[in-house]
Amino acid sequence: MSREAPEGYLGSEARISSGPAPELVEAGYALELADAPLLHHGLGLADLAHVLALHEAGVLPVEHSAVLVPALLEILDTPADAFPYDPAYGDAYNSRERELERRLGTVAGWLHTGRTRREAGRIAFRLAMRDRLLDLHEALTRFVIALAGQADEHATSVWADTTYLQPAQPSTFGHYLGGFGEEATRHLDRIEQAFRWADRSPAGVGGVGGSRVPLDRDRLSELLGFAGPGAHTRDVMWAVDGLADAVTAAAQAATSVDRLAEDLEIFASPNFGYVTLDASMCRASVLMPQKRNPYALAVIRSGAGTLVGRATGLLVTQRTPSARTDNWLHAYGEVAGSLDLATRLVALGAEVVRTLVVDRDALAAAAGAHFTGAADLAEELVLRTGLDYRSAYRVVGHAVAAAMQDARSSLTAEDLTRAAAELLDRSIEVTPELVDAASDPARIVAGRTALGGSSPDRVREHGQALTRRAERATQWRSERRAHAAETEQNLVATAKTLTADVE
């Protein structure tokens, strides 16, 4: 039954007497190799740092590093799709190993001193994960900025806020939009938290408990630009909790945009007519020439739902005995793919918001209809007539019902006095001014001055807070990107010095 192993297939030199079955290549190696583009650059950095650490530990003779480093630098400069990756040999690491051996002969064998395939992969993955988290962070920042801008723009645009999609009370559309911004700032926090997890170095852990080869974990962390080495070698190698954090955060971020998209799809229907999506966010029908479909919103919602499944998958695969590999085999691709998907969705959401056209008149018309001032009226009755709220509520409710019976869409002072007399057998004084003060949407929202409320000033104030948060986010991200770039330059420069020393 022995299958021939391809030349250079590692197993064939270990205790494994045949090559992999085609079913194994297809289900296993091909799966892992699909991550090669994701890991390629990071594997290059990990290899360089490892060689430097071996060199600095006095383990790797300088004549060998002088051969290894140039070859590694050359591979670092090779794009992933120009490198001969091949699932017949296993994962990306295996293909690299074989190619290096092909180029350099046995000196390539030094690279594996004191390090597992897994360690190299984990380093590369964490670097890739950090990049993708920053991309999502950037899209979220744009989303916050777009919302802050539109919230400011519509700080005075009254509308009827709803529950159950039934008109509730007058509010401002800027307030409505600002709430999504507030939620989005928490997604920034989550992404920053997930970044911290990814930013611990798994380098220098040997088999898993450390190594007899004297590798300096602090130095390796510095060379690779991590914030520091993970505190426990087995944990930093195997723990997957940060993956679920990242993907859950991505799913939650997408879900926020989804929720807004779901609202907007309704608001964009002709029956509502509150908003119009920019043409660049729409799609035509091939059958129905009159259609203008808000396609971007469906794209967002579809992706968000799919991401919930991705997050679940991560949580599911976490649940396995320790050090079994299965929780990691799909993880690289799933995490990276999920972060990419979320980034695309959030970026699209930011563009939807930025280019959104809002029909203030349609909003205002709805705000003034459907008795949305009813609760304000009842409150005003409490404040002015000494009625308890429940009684005031009944009075207004009775008046509303009566007005609807007459097909009227607003109340008069008489409606209320009559209702009070009928229901409570009590006479209350209601002026037309009172009714107006509690019916005009603009006057109503002007009084919503509680912290974080819907009055124009509060909405603008909150929009500014969103903007400041976005500025801090931009600053934070820039620092991290700059640090990663500098680290990489330093690593390459240090490696070249090493070669130069020999020459």
Place this chain on the structure above:
Amino acid sequence: MSREAPEGYLGSEARISSGPAPELVEAGYALELADAPLLHHGLGLADLAHVLALHEAGVLPVEHSAVLVPALLEILDTPADAFPYDPAYGDAYNSRERELERRLGTVAGWLHTGRTRREAGRIAFRLAMRDRLLDLHEALTRFVIALAGQADEHATSVWADTTYLQPAQPSTFGHYLGGFGEEATRHLDRIEQAFRWADRSPAGVGGVGGSRVPLDRDRLSELLGFAGPGAHTRDVMWAVDGLADAVTAAAQAATSVDRLAEDLEIFASPNFGYVTLDASMCRASVLMPQKRNPYALAVIRSGAGTLVGRATGLLVTQRTPSARTDNWLHAYGEVAGSLDLATRLVALGAEVVRTLVVDRDALAAAAGAHFTGAADLAEELVLRTGLDYRSAYRVVGHAVAAAMQDARSSLTAEDLTRAAAELLDRSIEVTPELVDAASDPARIVAGRTALGGSSPDRVREHGQALTRRAERATQWRSERRAHAAETEQNLVATAKTLTADVE
């Protein structure tokens, strides 16, 4: 803000004044276009059938069909990767529309009579889904056959079945394996059920409620090789419940293999030593030369966990208002990808089982240790001495505890009589023969003759039932594949006749 639309972009001629934003292309069209390889062939068949139906309805003039058909046949013969698909135009349908127009001019416009882009996509997808369901069905059949074979092979291999991974009672390893086969037969049922859903034709539904163009839905179904048209046009166009069925079935199938893999990973550890995986299922470590890792099992388990997330994602995206598209945008890729993944996992599982080496001696040693005959002993005391079971249980438990105290691994008749005397103050007659009859694993399992039980005969009988089910599965699958192939030949032949008529 207007973005330039690429030439031939549909929106630009409808009510949409600009091309799509890059964010929309990236998040939406690119996503949809990624399904082009999946849908390419089916779209070709759908186009042909639609042209035939228009022709047969007397709608499409024969001089136009004579131009359209050859072009469509040419595209049908073009591999997907040789066709100029481009996300700038939208999904696969849009690219095809534009290419056909480029080749034929306005005559290409006939193709869209009475049909939406969605209908063509749904037809192509259901055809692709059917194919993938058959592939998974085939892998499952191989899994059942492999299990039936090993069950038969190990119908007499005694082992200690466990609960909580603690030895419970003697059984046969063939019985253990046969149980997985039984479960797998239900997965065959599930796949067949999911196939039935996919096998209803969505062709000829017009916008969604039918069309003023007189298309014959029965004829279209026949031309495309479906079992029949869906009973309600809106339902057959939009309902996604069958997708969740398919992916849930795939996840459940993979989970069965996962469960076996989880067991085998433990049984393959040196501490158990029950089984050895074939070398073609194993992987070496680059650091530790002594290792021989049962890699295939981790691959299976990782994929199964991931599939649970996929199934969840499908269930999640189902939950949306009707006719909104978002539940379908990711669905083609997710369903096809999930079925492919499950097929790879099950095929790998079948190969793991087929090539599994079982150490009968190790199994037998464990079967004879750890007092696995204790319950049989207690039952034998009930059957022979008239003790109630609870008392017999206490007697045996007492004797076991005493033997363990003495570091003995088996019981004697005296142990039991002494325990009965001590615990129950009662004298019972226990012969060495009685102890032996209820301690020897082979004798114990020989008596497990209940229907579906672990005696060798019952195991073989059950294995034969599995084999018969696998044969029926093979037959069912062959018929469906043959029918699909014939249908396609007929469709192409009929289309050619049409052209010939003109010439």
Place this chain on the structure above:
Amino acid sequence: MSREAPEGYLGSEARISSGPAPELVEAGYALELADAPLLHHGLGLADLAHVLALHEAGVLPVEHSAVLVPALLEILDTPADAFPYDPAYGDAYNSRERELERRLGTVAGWLHTGRTRREAGRIAFRLAMRDRLLDLHEALTRFVIALAGQADEHATSVWADTTYLQPAQPSTFGHYLGGFGEEATRHLDRIEQAFRWADRSPAGVGGVGGSRVPLDRDRLSELLGFAGPGAHTRDVMWAVDGLADAVTAAAQAATSVDRLAEDLEIFASPNFGYVTLDASMCRASVLMPQKRNPYALAVIRSGAGTLVGRATGLLVTQRTPSARTDNWLHAYGEVAGSLDLATRLVALGAEVVRTLVVDRDALAAAAGAHFTGAADLAEELVLRTGLDYRSAYRVVGHAVAAAMQDARSSLTAEDLTRAAAELLDRSIEVTPELVDAASDPARIVAGRTALGGSSPDRVREHGQALTRRAERATQWRSERRAHAAETEQNLVATAKTLTADVE
């Protein structure tokens, strides 16, 4: 560290030297005991059937069964909440064991001959699961009937069907509703399929591979009213795949109702005004007296989302090594709770539909607006003028855009001829009659006569098919309920005969 065990705690007589820790009672036994009300009746039946089987096998002496049976019948007649269940002893089975021993002494010990606690639990659970599946089946049947009724009622009520919530083409509201009915019939199929799984008997499997005690599995299955014994003893004892089927089916059923509810929540908004929910489905606000919230719809949607989580949980816990118990510990409660939840949601959905008030005028107004006849117009141009569809589409799209520019909401023959001239440089003949035939919603839908289409006749025909399916469902359910009731009577009667024989 030894904790005192409560008297009668099983462990204390086995190899376990202390009672359970409070943490174990709280997290484990209390969890299991929470299922006592669910299992109580079935455990009573399982005990009776087991005693009968032991008797018929000649294992249980008649003088003991004469003592056991009356005690078991008495417990069968005791409501669950009147029975002294106590988590200190373990699960429901353990409490029953102890109580029986308290009442009868050692004769109670016969009950455990050849049977595990697990087997009794599984039997009781499958019986409870069958009942709950029938309840959900009944609610679904009512849902189908309500939809069939309203579909018939609104077979002629024209409305504008939508995609992306944008008006698409005229259709009938009865067609829209009938689509949900069609989907619901597949849920009936799923529930019936899940029932078949639950309807296999796990009785008589001994430890798990059968028993040396000669129990007749066919006879046990008959006594308990199952369709037959499971084909493999280990499989029927441990396999959980049917649980996921049941809960996934429940989640899918609830999701269908959710989807309708989501539509209706939009249609019930004043901006749409298509439907009004019955007052008995609504809820008031304590703050806003004018509100009338369609609360039932939110309840449905909330439950459906929750059920997706339940289904996922079942799929997740399936993924575990074999015979480890963890996949079953929460399963009884989760499955029963999920089926109950789904039943409540579907029953509520049925009532929402049955009492729904539809505003035909509002529907008709929307059907006639927004150029919903545009595709029909284009098709009519194809049919009458020989234009290809794409050209006709462009002509109509151009005319629509021009009309909107002029703030007109309908097209004239001139609009089309002018558009054709401008766009195609071609003269086409368009009569007012042609425009009218393709613009009037009622005339449009009258022509949608494709199988399952939206013409009134087709809608009524489909509604009748739904009704017939509902009738078959009712018949199927009645037979199963009658069989269960008869079986139970027979079991009790047979048990009493046994006692009588002795007296």
Place this chain on the structure above:
Amino acid sequence: MSREAPEGYLGSEARISSGPAPELVEAGYALELADAPLLHHGLGLADLAHVLALHEAGVLPVEHSAVLVPALLEILDTPADAFPYDPAYGDAYNSRERELERRLGTVAGWLHTGRTRREAGRIAFRLAMRDRLLDLHEALTRFVIALAGQADEHATSVWADTTYLQPAQPSTFGHYLGGFGEEATRHLDRIEQAFRWADRSPAGVGGVGGSRVPLDRDRLSELLGFAGPGAHTRDVMWAVDGLADAVTAAAQAATSVDRLAEDLEIFASPNFGYVTLDASMCRASVLMPQKRNPYALAVIRSGAGTLVGRATGLLVTQRTPSARTDNWLHAYGEVAGSLDLATRLVALGAEVVRTLVVDRDALAAAAGAHFTGAADLAEELVLRTGLDYRSAYRVVGHAVAAAMQDARSSLTAEDLTRAAAELLDRSIEVTPELVDAASDPARIVAGRTALGGSSPDRVREHGQALTRRAERATQWRSERRAHAAETEQNLVATAKTLTADVE
């Protein structure tokens, strides 16, 4: 069709003409009312704080507060199960409203001034959520402490760490356990983060955008003991992202314990024999008297899997348009139940670890077998002979294979020199001392001194870090609990002053 409403049913005085349908009570109100025990105390506090805020705003006349406050204090002292909650009236708030009106008459109506039912519920829920997060935090702290203790205890217990459950390299069992502790400290971080979300006050938001009633949100937050008011009123009322955080954190915490439990279930099998669970964590079989089932581990794993479903459910129900209620209807119960479940599981896990008996000899035996020193040997060859690692690896692998062929379980210096000669055609110098230094597990682990590595000193050092983290956690929790208790005392005291003022 009008159904009679129960007296005091709110709807009947609003625009809703009938009572709720039984289906609505069952699926909706009963669901909400099931949260009454959870919310009861917090609703009492919310009511008191609201009355105080109305009083301080000069809205509520002092003679009415003097009547309201004593009644509210009485209800606060009433246990939930002694309060007449009834689903016929709606949720807990509705029952309280009606009962207060029954007791006080119309003066009760003041309580609803400027506040929704929802606001009261949200306050009560966030208070309850905070409590439950602290309970889980406490259980996690105990889990960390137990692991730190056992890690210290087994800092020198060598064992064979594994991957794929195949022996990899010698390590220490304390190192293995410490890794779980490290992961658990991140769960503490997550719970603290979730607490911060719950700790923002939703009080004083009026309908949702603020109120014309001048309520002071800062003061309300202070009265209720929150860290501060939420920054945006609509967001703090409706956002659910913190719920998913909490439940995901709970699921992740449980999953960590699950992973350990999964390992321990294997390690506790007789085939491994590494650990023995305390009797108080085990369960007997009613059939098999020899069994001693590690029941606690199955309980943990079952709960963890179920929690993944709960977390998914939360993510799923998040995905809904804004302000629709459905995302909250199940949330109170699901979040509280999930946190309770996780607390029980983690507490059980802490107790499993604390009472775990580890067999050092069994661990050591395995550590010394299966050539676990192979990688160390290869590394030693690199360090001493100048071989590159790949060549050294091949040499050792060859020697291992040869030794296994001879059924030997250890290597000699000659094995290695011979392998080098055969494989590399090279002579290397290998001393017995070299072989011994790289074969003796204790010597190997002594050299694993990398940060966070498995050497005894490093393990103890890490254990101390865990202990310090646990101490900080305890401090943090105590402060929060003390703050909550003081706040409540102050609130009650302030309320009483108010009453006294009047008297």
